[in-house]
Amino acid sequence: MTPLCKQLGIEVPIIQAPMAGGITTPELVAAVSEAGGLGSFGLAYTQPEAMQRTAEAVRSRTRKPFGVNIFVCENAGAIEPSEQRGALDALAPYFDALGLKRPEAAKPPYAPDQNAQLEAIETMRPPVFTFHLGHAPADRIRGLREKGVKVGGSATCVAEARHLESLGVDFIIAQGAEAGGHRGTYLRDPYEAMTGTLAITRLVVRAVKVPVVAAGGIMDGAGIAAVLALGAQAAQLGTAFVPCTESGASAAHKAALIAAEDDTTLITEKFSGKPARGIVNRYMREMADAPHLPFPVQNSVTQPLRAAAAKAGNADLLSLWAGQAVPLARSSSAAELVAALCEETREALARLGQLRV
Amino acid sequence: MTPLCKQLGIEVPIIQAPMAGGITTPELVAAVSEAGGLGSFGLAYTQPEAMQRTAEAVRSRTRKPFGVNIFVCENAGAIEPSEQRGALDALAPYFDALGLKRPEAAKPPYAPDQNAQLEAIETMRPPVFTFHLGHAPADRIRGLREKGVKVGGSATCVAEARHLESLGVDFIIAQGAEAGGHRGTYLRDPYEAMTGTLAITRLVVRAVKVPVVAAGGIMDGAGIAAVLALGAQAAQLGTAFVPCTESGASAAHKAALIAAEDDTTLITEKFSGKPARGIVNRYMREMADAPHLPFPVQNSVTQPLRAAAAKAGNADLLSLWAGQAVPLARSSSAAELVAALCEETREALARLGQLRV
Numbered sequence: 001m002t003p004l005c006k007q008l009g010i011e012v013p014i015i016q017a018p019m020a021g022g023i024t025t026p027e028l029v030a031a032v033s034e035a036g037g038l039g040s041f042g043l044a045y046t047q048p049e050a051m052q053r054t055a056e057a058v059r060s061r062t063r064k065p066f067g068v069n070i071f072v073c074e075n076a077g078a079i080e081p082s083e084q085r086g087a088l089d090a091l092a093p094y095f096d097a098l099g100l101k102r103p104e105a106a107k108p109p110y111a112p113d114q115n116a117q118l119e120a121i122e123t124m125r126p127p128v129f130t131f132h133l134g135h136a137p138a139d140r141i142r143g144l145r146e147k148g149v150k151v152g153g154s155a156t157c158v159a160e161a162r163h164l165e166s167l168g169v170d171f172i173i174a175q176g177a178e179a180g181g182h183r184g185t186y187l188r189d190p191y192e193a194m195t196g197t198l199a200i201t202r203l204v205v206r207a208v209k210v211p212v213v214a215a216g217g218i219m220d221g222a223g224i225a226a227v228l229a230l231g232a233q234a235a236q237l238g239t240a241f242v243p244c245t246e247s248g249a250s251a252a253h254k255a256a257l258i259a260a261e262d263d264t265t266l267i268t269e270k271f272s273g274k275p276a277r278g279i280v281n282r283y284m285r286e287m288a289d290a291p292h293l294p295f296p297v298q299n300s301v302t303q304p305l306r307a308a309a310a311k312a313g314n315a316d317l318l319s320l321w322a323g324q325a326v327p328l329a330r331s332s333s334a335a336e337l338v339a340a341l342c343e344e345t346r347e348a349l350a351r352l353g354q355l356r357v
Numbered sequence: 358m359t360p361l362c363k364q365l366g367i368e369v370p371i372i373q374a375p376m377a378g379g380i381t382t383p384e385l386v387a388a389v390s391e392a393g394g395l396g397s398f399g400l401a402y403t404q405p406e407a408m409q410r411t412a413e414a415v416r417s418r419t420r421k422p423f424g425v426n427i428f429v430c431e432n433a434g435a436i437e438p439s440e441q442r443g444a445l446d447a448l449a450p451y452f453d454a455l456g457l458k459r460p461e462a463a464k465p466p467y468a469p470d471q472n473a474q475l476e477a478i479e480t481m482r483p484p485v486f487t488f489h490l491g492h493a494p495a496d497r498i499r500g501l502r503e504k505g506v507k508v509g510g511s512a513t514c515v516a517e518a519r520h521l522e523s524l525g526v527d528f529i530i531a532q533g534a535e536a537g538g539h540r541g542t543y544l545r546d547p548y549e550a551m552t553g554t555l556a557i558t559r560l561v562v563r564a565v566k567v568p569v570v571a572a573g574g575i576m577d578g579a580g581i582a583a584v585l586a587l588g589a590q591a592a593q594l595g596t597a598f599v600p601c602t603e604s605g606a607s608a609a610h611k612a613a614l615i616a617a618e619d620d621t622t623l624i625t626e627k628f629s630g631k632p633a634r635g636i637v638n639r640y641m642r643e644m645a646d647a648p649h650l651p652f653p654v655q656n657s658v659t660q661p662l663r664a665a666a667a668k669a670g671n672a673d674l675l676s677l678w679a680g681q682a683v684p685l686a687r688s689s690s691a692a693e694l695v696a697a698l699c700e701e702t703r704e705a706l707a708r709l710g711q712l713r714v
Binding site (some may be wrong): 002177193197203206224262263294327328345346348352355356 | 515555584
């Protein structure tokens with residue numbers, strides 16, 4: 001137990017990372033929270049009304065705290081269909097391969113309205129709200145905190161951590177380069193803010209006064225003990241929860257994580273338009289130099305492809321989001337995973353207690 | 358104390374990383390070893406005769422164990438002067454700026470003969486020998502071990518760790534993407550083997566049976582405690598020792614490390630021909646898309662430039678090797694640094710001992 005655990009009302013310093021795209025089902029979130037950690041929804045691509053239903057679904061399953069996360073990045077403005085041509089043509093062969101109608105030019109809005117999402121969060125009043133890929137306005141943060149919501153944001157460099165602290169967040173997630181999916185970089189070029197978890201956790205802990213959560217490459221209790229040693233007050237794990245029974249990830253995605261024996265992840269912008277880390281597959285290799293649309297347009301355009309590939313069990317054309325420690329992924333229920341993580345953390349702490357330096 | 362500490366004959370689980378290019382003076386190495394850690398020489402660019410003198414210099418200062426490291430990569434074969442033209446032209450303005458004679462085409466041999474270096478090591482019999490950027494032949498490893506030398510190699514992915522274990526090394530250095538200077542990747546594309554220290558340490562610890570040393574982004578006792586939590590048996594710190602009084606790094610290099618407030622490092626091939634991490638400066642930015650010669654030819658060609666820039670205190674044209682946690686760099690003597698690291702590690706372990714999960 002750390003001061004942040006008390007603040008968030010959780011029993012163990014484990015946060016199941018909010019992952020967008022249907023991975024974080026109410027069943028997963030509720031199971032993690034019931035087990036004493038903090039289950040969290042990744043609702044970046046979810047419309048406000050559906051966000052409300054999500055909160056109700058988890059509240060009917062548990063009275064424990066849970067978290068909700070959205071993206072607060074600047075989205076691309078309207079793009080003329082003619083300017084989408086090259087990117088759409090690059091995708092066509094994959095749509096053909098899955099027997100799908102070729103993609104048409106996307107029309108705005110390309111993603112849910114972030115202001116409406118923030119309003120939905122004010123109505124939902126989740127126990128914990130975190131934002132990603134940017135910053136929520138300071139007055140929104142203040143308003144949510146006044147309603148009893150604990151608010152956190154993601155930092156991938158010292159500058160972002162200091163900025164988030166100045167906005168009045170309750171805690172900061174120091175997200176290292178190991179992390180799977182979309183990292184939260186917003187003040188720097190994401191390819192120049194690739195600081196590893198060990199380094200960024202320590203840098204952020206030393207740079208700010210608010211509690212820090214570490215994220216990126218943490219897959220077991222040894223990893224949790226390590227970030228506690230760095231001064232983090234909780235660990236946020238995403239990839240570790242993807243293969244859980246209750247996770248909404250596709251069977252092909254889960255199987256790819258379980259099969260990994262080395263860090264075979266790389267970063268691609270070709271699924272969503274923003275850099276995100278996943279296990280390299282045929283799509284990522286072949287598309288490496290192809291044109292793509294900006295976020296969230298590319299995401300919207302590739303959605304049918306990813307959905308069809310998932311349904312067909314075709315891991316070649318699917319976003320296989322994963323962090324760099326993916327070889328440590330395991331199959332279990334969320335409750336079993338949280339229990340194992342706690343037991344391993346205790347073992348690691350006990351082992352460290354024996355060391356004399 | 359860990360089993361590896363006993364094996365290496367050191368009192369604290371701290372290895373001062375072997376850094377080539379004159380940083381690891383006999384004074385630095387001896388001071389670290391006298392303080393209970395393992396001082397190490399980076400002799401990648403050192404001729405066999407000079408290697409011998411280095412060992413004598415440290416043995417006259419301490420009876421404690423020390424380490425020696427060389428590169429065992431495949432070096433570039435002879436390159437026609439005409440094929441060097443573009444790379445030399447790209448460098449010319451910087452030579453001009455420092456009033457140096459423009460670089461001429463390099464002639465082989467571009468670097469010391471690695472076989473002769475390995476023979477020098479057999480003669481020197483350093484207590485510890487580590488190799489980097491490849492693997493020493495299994496019979497050399499066996500021969501050195503039979504002479505009582507403890508042998509280790511660097512791995513940046515699971516495949517390299519398993520390969521090194523199969524060659525019979527005593528220990529493996531799991532080197533994360535945070536690390537400054539040249540990382541040891543040799544079986545994969547270095548740009549695709551960018552696994553962070555937290556992830557790679559845990560992956561290697563779980564993949565091999567030999568003891569693991571963690572390296573990359575470790576700058577204080579919290580970082581040391583963190584890698585011990587991951588199962589490493591010692592921490593190897595490079596950047597932390599660069600600003601030490603006894604270090605042979607230039608004043609401009611030391612000052613740049615001390616001034617850093619965020620991770621402003623990136624990877625460049627433009628100094629040596631192989632990717633290496635340093636604080637971004639004018640040379641790195643401007644040269645980003647310029648042609649360069651392969652390792653070690655580019656290193657040999659840029660040597661006068663780097664030497665003159667160092668002498669002139671010009672940090673714009675100097676290789677400012679640094680790991681990603683460089684904002685934690687501090688000025689002190691090596692003995693003070695080792696003492697502070699030990700004290701901080703003890704504090705971190707004691708703090709962890711209080712946690713209940």
